[in-house]
Amino acid sequence: MTTNARLRALVELADAGSVRGAAERLVVTESxxxxxxxxxxxxxxxxxxxxxxxxxxxxxxxxxxxEYARRILGLHDEAIRAARGExxxxxxxxxxxxxxxxxxxxxxxxxxxxxxxxxxxxLNLEVAARNAIWPMLSRHxxxxxxxxxxxxxxxxxxxxxxxxxxxxxxxxxxxVAEDFEPATATWLLREPGSGTRSTMTALLDELTxxxxxxxxxxxxxxxxxxxxxxxxxxVSRQAVKRELDAGILVELxxxxxxxxxPWHVVSQSTATMSTELLIEHLLSHPELGWRNVTxxxxxxx
Numbered sequence: 062m063t064t065n066a067r068l069r070a071l072v073e074l075a076d077a078g079s080v081r082g083a084a085e086r087l088v089v090t091e092s093x094x095x096x097x098x099x100x101x102x103x104x105x106x107x108x109x110x111x112x113x114x115x116x117x118x119x120x121x122x123x124x125x126x127x128e129y130a131r132r133i134l135g136l137h138d139e140a141i142r143a144a145r146g147e148x149x150x151x152x153x154x155x156x157x158x159x160x161x162x163x164x165x166x167x168x169x170x171x172x173x174x175x176x177x178x179x180x181x182x183x184l185n186l187e188v189a190a191r192n193a194i195w196p197m198l199s200r201h202x203x204x205x206x207x208x209x210x211x212x213x214x215x216x217x218x219x220x221x222x223x224x225x226x227x228x229x230x231x232x233x234x235x236x237v238a239e240d241f242e243p244a245t246a247t248w249l250l251r252e253p254g255s256g257t258r259s260t261m262t263a264l265l266d267e268l269t270x271x272x273x274x275x276x277x278x279x280x281x282x283x284x285x286x287x288x289x290x291x292x293x294x295x296v297s298r299q300a301v302k303r304e305l306d307a308g309i310l311v312e313l314x315x316x317x318x319x320x321x322x323p324w325h326v327v328s329q330s331t332a333t334m335s336t337e338l339l340i341e342h343l344l345s346h347p348e349l350g351w352r353n354v355t356x357x358x359x360x361x362x
């Protein structure tokens with residue numbers, strides 16, 4: 062078994078929480094997973110897992126080692142894609158991660174436009190919460206992230222390749238807008254880990270109010286709940302343009318809003334050639350709404 066296969070077995074064991082779960086994910090036998098992890102432990106001379114009841118769990122050393130294993134696997138995959146893309150960018154592949162709002166609002170049109178011009182490029186998209194996608198970029202598990210502002214530990218370390226306007230406003234159904242009071246209305250919050258949720262809770266702190274709250278699981282869910290009259294929510298004006306135009310949602314006056322929270326496209330420091338194709342496409346099609354960031358060096362073609 063190759064070193065990569067052993068690393069993959071350990072990572073799957075960490076994610077699945079059991080040897081059986083890891084074996085099912087990789088479609089191999091449980092003994093193969095156990096042998097792979099044991100071989101890794103022997104190679105580095107440190108115990109990575111130990112017995113826990115009827116199963117196993119990672120030791121503290123194993124937990125730390127898995128962090129590096131993810132990066133190694135992600136970087137190796139990136140290296141393969143980079144080599145293939147360098148030889149033939151039009152037939153390479155791109156791994157993209159986006160926060161939920163961007164995945165629903167921006168990505169479909171952009172990828173459809175890109176695919177029409179570059180049909181040979183394979184696109185892999187994962188949509189998840191903000192706190193999940195940025196680690197994927199730092200571990201080299203994706204080539205590109207579309208989200209709000211990068212976290213402090215990544216800002217400056219990885220290049221911002223493009224930005225797009227995004228204005229956050231408070232909205233509610235017309236009936237809710239009557240006699241509207243921010244302190245008594247029900248605030249509809251996104252799921253934990255959402256950047257919009259964090260912004261909304263920060264706004265509550267600034268207003269020093271504690272209104273009723275209702276947590277829903279996605280961008281679509283909070284918008285649907287607002288339309289139904291369950292409460293008010295902070296959302297991208299661009300994302301609810303249709304509802305605003307139709308009059309089923311209205312913008313509400315709340316101190317501190319609207320908020321300017323532009324979308325960002327962030328790549329690895331050295332992007333693959335296929336990734337560069339996508340970035341160039343976004344910047345060369347004004348109708349998609351993206352622009353270059355002043356001072357960011359663009360790779361020569």
